[in-house]
Amino acid sequence: xxxxxxxxxxxxxxxxxxxxxxxxxxxxxxxxxxxxxxxxxxxxxxxxxxxxxxxxxxxxxxxxxxxxxxxxxxxxxxxxxxxxxxxxxxxxxxxxxxxxxxxxxxxxxxxxxxxxxxxxxxxxxxxxxxxxxxxxxxxxxxxxxxxxxxxxxxxxxxxxxxxxxxxxxxxxxxxxxxxxxxxxxxxxxxxxxxxxxxxxxxxxxxxxxxxxxxxxxxxxxxxxxxxxxxxxxxxxxxxxxxxxxxxxxxxxxxxxxxxxxxxxxxxxxxxxxxxxxxxxxxxxxxxxxxxxxxxxxxxxxxxxxxxxxxxxxxxxxxxxxxxxxxxxxxxxxxxxxxxxxxxxxxxxxxxxxxxxxxxxx
Amino acid sequence: xxxxxxxxxxxxxxxxxxxxxxxxxxxxxxxxxxxxxxxxxxxxxxxxxxxxxxxxxxxxxxxxxxxxxxxxxxxxxxxxxxxxxxxxxxxxxxxxxxxxxxxxxxxxxxxxxxxxxxxxxxxxxxxxxxxxxxxxxxxxxxxxxxxxxxxxxxxxxxxxxxxxxxxxxxxxxxxxxxxxxxxxxxxxxxxxxxxxxxxxxx
Numbered sequence: 001x002x003x004x005x006x007x008x009x010x011x012x013x014x015x016x017x018x019x020x021x022x023x024x025x026x027x028x029x030x031x032x033x034x035x036x037x038x039x040x041x042x043x044x045x046x047x048x049x050x051x052x053x054x055x056x057x058x059x060x061x062x063x064x065x066x067x068x069x070x071x072x073x074x075x076x077x078x079x080x081x082x083x084x085x086x087x088x089x090x091x092x093x094x095x096x097x098x099x100x101x102x103x104x105x106x107x108x109x110x111x112x113x114x115x116x117x118x119x120x121x122x123x124x125x126x127x128x129x130x131x132x133x134x135x136x137x138x139x140x141x142x143x144x145x146x147x148x149x150x151x152x153x154x155x156x157x158x159x160x161x162x163x164x165x166x167x168x169x170x171x172x173x174x175x176x177x178x179x180x181x182x183x184x185x186x187x188x189x190x191x192x193x194x195x196x197x198x199x200x201x202x203x204x205x206x207x208x209x210x211x212x213x214x215x216x217x218x219x220x221x222x223x224x225x226x227x228x229x230x231x232x233x234x235x236x237x238x239x240x241x242x243x244x245x246x247x248x249x250x251x252x253x254x255x256x257x258x259x260x261x262x263x264x265x266x267x268x269x270x271x272x273x274x275x276x277x278x279x280x281x282x283x284x285x286x287x288x289x290x291x292x293x294x295x296x297x298x299x300x301x302x303x304x305x306x307x308x309x310x311x312x313x314x315x316x317x318x319x320x321x322x323x324x325x326x327x328x329x330x331x332x333x334x335x336x337x338x339x340x341x342x343x344x345x346x347x348x349x350x351x352x353x354x355x356x357x358x359x360x361x
Numbered sequence: 362x363x364x365x366x367x368x369x370x371x372x373x374x375x376x377x378x379x380x381x382x383x384x385x386x387x388x389x390x391x392x393x394x395x396x397x398x399x400x401x402x403x404x405x406x407x408x409x410x411x412x413x414x415x416x417x418x419x420x421x422x423x424x425x426x427x428x429x430x431x432x433x434x435x436x437x438x439x440x441x442x443x444x445x446x447x448x449x450x451x452x453x454x455x456x457x458x459x460x461x462x463x464x465x466x467x468x469x470x471x472x473x474x475x476x477x478x479x480x481x482x483x484x485x486x487x488x489x490x491x492x493x494x495x496x497x498x499x500x501x502x503x504x505x506x507x508x509x510x511x512x513x514x515x516x517x518x519x520x521x522x523x524x525x526x527x528x529x530x531x532x533x534x535x536x537x538x539x540x541x542x543x544x545x546x547x548x549x550x551x552x553x554x555x556x557x558x559x560x561x562x563x
Contacts, residue, residue, distance in 0.1 A: 012418070015424035018425075019424045053511060054507055115497075115500070117497050117501040117504050118501075118504060129512075133515065187447075187451055190455075191456050195457075196457050196459070196460030196461075197456075197463070198467075201464070201467050202463070202467060204471075205467045205470055205474065220450065220459075222447075223443070224439050224443040225443075227439050228436070228439055228440075228443075231432070231439070307447075
């Protein structure tokens with residue numbers, strides 16, 4: 001066995017000392033975050049409330065000088081589950097900031113946090129009462145006759161239902177990770193199966209779908225997610241930008257929102273359990289929702305590692321809609337990395353903004 | 362206690378026991394799939410990590426390289442673990458077990474909530490305070506009124522739009538008539554005026 005070189009040993013010791021120091025720095029930063037967690041600054045893009053309807057608010061983003069496209073974009077996010085500031089996370093990492101920067105007259109429908117008094121609210125009312133009103137207000141404010149409807153997550157099917165029922169004012173439709181074919185919605189399809197999941201009993205007991213149960217359901221989808229998140233945080237604790245993003249995303253990821261009881265009942269029964277939307281059996285406001293009535297230009301974006309809405313589940317809209325101008329993109333990453341984070345800024349946002357700009361002329 | 366009641370209790374407890382056992386089986390299958398010893402899994406993870414670390418250093422890499430390798434290895438292991446768990450949860454057994462577990466929880470929570478609500482309502486009534494149910498009911502009524510007002514506003518908006526389009530239709534012939542329109546006279550009004558005069562003349 002050869003004698004170890006003295007300089008090599010010293011070098012190795014030096015490196016280990018450096019690594020030890022780095023670990024110490026991480027540890028001290030970790031303690032600082034644990035004891036004095038700074039409040040992340042989220043939702044900083046300039047905005048103005050345009051219209052309120054009960055808990056829901058329609059916001060218009062950016063200033064008059066920012067708007068270059070004549071066709072407004074109305075974004076419809078999920079109702080319940082989480083708050084919509086994920087779309088405007090923090091300056092430099094915000095989808096809305098990106099869209100405003102590209103010259104869009106951008107509107108976001110914040111469904112709000114519903115309370116016990118709203119337990120009677122249904123999907124029906126959201127699509128045929130609240131959404132049309134908000135959409136009309138957006139068009140009135142911008143002075144346009146038609147706009148682009150952008151649905152993300154649950155907002156995807158809600159927007160698709162709206163576009164199918166009221167196609168006149170919808171010039172373009174974008175579905176970002178919005179589930180359409182619920183037979184292909186992954187683990188949720190299995191777990192919410194009528195044979196195992198008694199939605200009536202749940203809603204009758206709690207009156208709503210409590211935020212804590214929503215949290216459990218989503219955590220169960222990826223039980224190792226927290227381990228990965230903390231490991232990544234440990235490695236990047238000395239990177240200020242990373243920590244800023246972690247705090248903002250962490251704030252959002254831990255703020256779960258309940259579902260109104262009747263909304264959740266209808267959502268689970270008609271969408272997940274009976275898969276009525278893709279089958280053309282869904283009725284809202286007394287009218288049959290036919291996805292084939294969607295004839296406007298269509299963009300569908302799916303994420304390869306999406307556990308909430310697998311890409312094939314969102315892609316189903318491509319076949320169901322009768323649009324001739326339609327495009328599908330399957331991007332790397334998961335459900336959230338389609339809308340927030342560095343990967344989103346690199347892949348998804350430019351795809352959506354470029355497509356919308358081309359279709360807003 | 363009667364024989365029937367005793368049998369009912371026994372049946373209930375055996376059903377509860379059976380459900381719990383099935384639930385635990387489902388969960389333990391999810392947490393540790395067949396053929397996978399949890400301790401062995403983490404031991405292997407640690408030892409392989411250490412091996413990678415030593416190998417990187419032996420090949421002339423720095424301590425930082427070794428740490429990066431170890432991080433990569435940990436990520437891959439967690440990803441693998443995640444896939445294993447995902448596979449176990451994507452089964453009928455797991456769905457049935459979690460459904461039963463939820464059912465059990467609701468079975469306990471339901472009567473408990475009802476009892477607590479009844480108790481708190483009784484208390485509020487005694488001390489002459491509005492109960493939660495009453496406050497919620499009131500809020501729901503306000504929400505309903507708000508919705509009706511919105512519906513009325515929408516209807517008025519539609520009516521205003523109809524009136525506007527009617528006005529456009531009415532004004533169009535006036536513009537087409539030329540001199541009348543120049544004098545600012547409304548053809549309908551002048552027609553009505555002429556008809557009135559004719560009636561008076563007759």
